[in-house]
Amino acid sequence: MRYRLALIGLVLILAGSLLASRVQTSGGVQVSEAHWRTAEGATMSGLLYRPAGLDGGRRAPAVLLSHGYINTREMQSPFAIELSRRGFVVLAMDMTGHGGSGGNVGAAGFGGPSALAFLRSQSFVDPDQIGLAGHSMGGGPILAAARAQPDGYRAVALVGSAPGLFGPPDEVRPDFPRNLNVVFGGLDEFAGLMWRTPKGTDLPDSPKLKQVFGVSSAVEPGRVYGDPGLGTARRLDLPHVTHPWEHFSSGGVAPVIDWMQARLEGESHPLPPGNQIWFWKEVGTLVGFVGFIVVLLGVFEAVLALPWIGDLRRSPEPVVAVRGPGGWIALALTAALPALTYLPFMKLGALWLPSAQFPQWIQNQLLAWALLNTLLSLLVAPFLRRGHPDFSLDVPRSSFAALAAVGAGALALLAMDRLLHVDFRFWVVGFRPLDASRWGTFLTYLPFWILHSVILVRSLCALLAVDGAGRRSTYLTAAGVLGGGFLVLAAFEYGTLFTTGLLLTPTEPLNVIVALQFIPLLAIVGVISVFTWRRTNSYLPGALICAIFLCGYVTSGTANHWSPDYPMTFPPAARSP
Template sequence: MGALVIKGDAQQFMDTSSTGRSATPSRRHTEARTTDSGPASPLPFIRRNSFWLALSLLLCLVSAVGAFFVQTNGATVAVKDMRWETSSGRELSALLFKPDTATAENKAPVIVVSHGWWNSREMQDANYVELAKRGYVVISIDMYGHGNSDPLPLGGESENGTGMYDAVKLAAQLPYIDPAKIGIEGHSNGARAANYSVIADNQAETPLISAVLLVDNEAFYTDLEDPTTYVNNYGARDVGLVADQYDEFFFRSYDADGAALTTPREFVGTPNAQSFLHFGEGDSTDKRTAGEYYEQSVDGEDAVRVLYTPAQTHPWGPFSKQTTEYTIDFFEKTLGAPGPLAADSQTWQIKAFFNAIGLIGFGMFLVAFTKALLGTRAFAGLRRTEPFQLNPSTRKGLYWFWGALVVSALFSGWSYIALSQSTALAPIIYNSAPTFIVQGAPFFIGLWAAINGVFSIVVMVVSYLLFGRKNGQNLREVGILPGWKAILQSIGLGLVVVVAAFGIVFLVDYFFKTDFRIWVLAVKAFTPDKVWIAVLYLPLFLVYYVANSVAINSFNRFTIRKKEWVNTAILALFNALPVLVLVIAQYWTFFVTGDLIPGFAGIFGIWLFPVIVILAAAAVISRKIYRATNNPYLGGFIIASVVTVISVTNTLTVVS
């Protein structure tokens, strides 16, 4: 990304942008050999790396043990991984949390909780940690099409609440639960699953659900066959609704032409909200407010309605202390808490901290284990054996460097917005039409990545022809032409590293029932079918991450102010900068105006949250691997493989 000046011959060459989506100029690094007696001994290299490998494994272990003790409340809550064939004819996956206090003689309330679309059962950790700690039995499901559950049939969202009602029926049979105290809670499309579960429960000979909390999705306000008539679809059940003031998808009112009349932060005053708080009445003049519990007799039973309106966004719901307080308060009031604690006495954040430590350890392991394998006979040929010294960039090289960064960022942001507005891609992205692409979200992100990877390759070629070749760039010396043997070795080494890294994830899942994550970025265990789906999408991610690694390392490696880490930091920043700018622009507009940027749908902004971290980390990881190998393909292959697996294991799978 800049030009390096080599004393004596003034050789320079062109480099590509840090985003991997364009090229920038940079000077070729030179190897300042310090020995004439042949390759240096690998022992110092191995010893230096042993510390980091041991530290990465230690972080993974500390993460697993720490998260385990928090989610089991000091080993007083048993955690079971359940998978069973339901009455819907599909396998449903769930985590069962059973406190020691729940027995056949001392039956406990049970709450079935669900994540939203494109997520998994672990996204409900705030709820299952806090509710189980208070004595509730909790079942956190993978909705059909998510996590370890069977794929979702096209159009099967309403069938038995996408699996939630199947879990309710199982819960009712457990010997240690009180069948009169069954609650359900869902976030986003998990709330829609709760709504459909209520409909299924209404049709059952013996209704099972007594309390419902809907988080970040609309309630069913009107008659399901006549949307102009407000009714009480929930009967005598207790129902709560969490409506975020900055929800990207819901809680707006519209005129007859579909134009928005109110923003989410005005929801409490809308007819829908007032009807909900008035138990289905549509013409009440009594204006009810958020945060108040309203009671009314329905069919001879006392029922509760409550509306919460926190000032937060839709994806923040599962990670919100405030929403977790609402959940605790609601179920304590409606089902009673076997072991009541103050709602603000929460420890799930400690689990989140340990999960994040594991995510850091996982990333460190990718680098440290790669370097460790370079000390083995099978992969020693990939190890760089000659020390070298980087020189600073020239002024001309810096012009190319910064100019290409700007071009890269603009193209990256523009291409993402253009793809998000494509009507042709919409049925594929949302899995709303029959197609061989069973996961729309990873396909969209992968396609965007591949387009930017191709753009990067084009710019690198242009850069080389116009600047690099006539300034002494040697493609073989910077690792762009390593030879087929080195490329095949890189693929083999990359596979070993990726398999070993996810092997740690599976061990942690097996022994501790935890994973590595922070908010919407998760590295978790998965079912075998995800491997074949990953193979389908891997080429898209390979185009980008290999090009990105070549751009960062073979074209853009030099010193700034005599420090290489400054160069690495700039590359990491610009890798993520276009994504970061889009997210900031989206939410700044939302907070100021009360609504999103016109034409930029909310889900496309949400999908970028984990991408910010991944792109920044990709620059650092690929740089560290390149320093040890002089091979830009190895780091690109490892990162592409890991990102592909992460993508396909944290999303929705739909089959036609």
């Protein structure tokens, strides 16, 4: 019985990962790791999707894919899966400073030129039939590759992106890049930054877009302008989706499939653009993510049965007999303050510039927000104190149990990545293994996350320690309190976007999108906190698990803006995903 929860978690991980692998290898596609170097010497990373039937010297058309800011190669799975099952070789790259690639953001043309050269060098790739596609900042490496090898590609798709933003301004012209498909969401949060129009739906009248298309009147979505033979073909697709949905919706994926099938020749299994199966891969990686959390909890439960660690096990002691109005006010403030302070503290955190010790700009901002909220909670706590919690505190045993739980989850994640080339994710939430080069970064940031988590989890457990509180209500309260504030924030932001075409705070699109991740992540923190506290009467094991979990999640998925190999740059793309 003590291993039941851990076994359930492992079953979920295996089932979800096998489903994800089965989908991304549909039709006999082989997925493998790819590594190469930029001309400047940075190691690059990607996933190479090779369709079946390329033995014997046959060559296939190919597409280079790039993700956006603070994403990784796995984020392009919908495009990679659909193109590869149609017979295209696909290279989904990690941009410099992202995922498993070295360097910093923007270095070596974002890694695009070297990625295109690597793809063209593959013996099973037809070098005369290559397409390029990038989402958001992913337009940076795509356009850099097109500049570096103007005759090395035939078609480009910019998804939620624009020329002239991630490279020279003179890219905004009707003859560069060749055969361009612009896919831009009618609800895209970055319309003003990308195309200088307030709303995505205004894009057809954008002077910048007209310049790219070489026309003086409004661009008609779906119409092909120019001559594909001369490389001047242009088409605008305007699906009614947001920026993060452009690579996570049929409406965002289909135009790219259609454009590449029309502009490139030689795919072995042409299918209608609407024929898509990629979503089932996301279902599989979501099941894997759930299994990962269950494994953390299950291994923690099993460790408590060990002789030395067993001394941690104690029943939770209530702080008060009933919650009362003061307790509800305290819970409401715990939910509201992090969300209310998120945007201003993130802006303040942008002043914490990247350095050799703290190279991740977004993580610097998130830590500024987390630590300032920790300070706020300490200032407010004396006015909301209710009773005197009598928590157990055993640092050695708590540390061992936390490391065992997180270590088991990390090993499962690493195994699925190495064996099946899948991580644990769903939409904007993605947890991938830490690359070896990022371990030092992780250890540098970890003490700050531990400080934040200890204060947060202790305060939460003190508020939940009510005599007679039911198990289910305690879990729901914890998840709702920690994730609820960001849920309300997202509801206001996107409720305004869906009704007016603009976010409630239209100048903060990146931070609003980043905030979406914290709805499930903080709810998970609440569940872990309750699970460990109910078994130990201590906030410390849960705080340590949550700190390692959050630090690992952010470090593995966030971009490096400082690298010993390149001078640090702050391109405009540093403020867009």
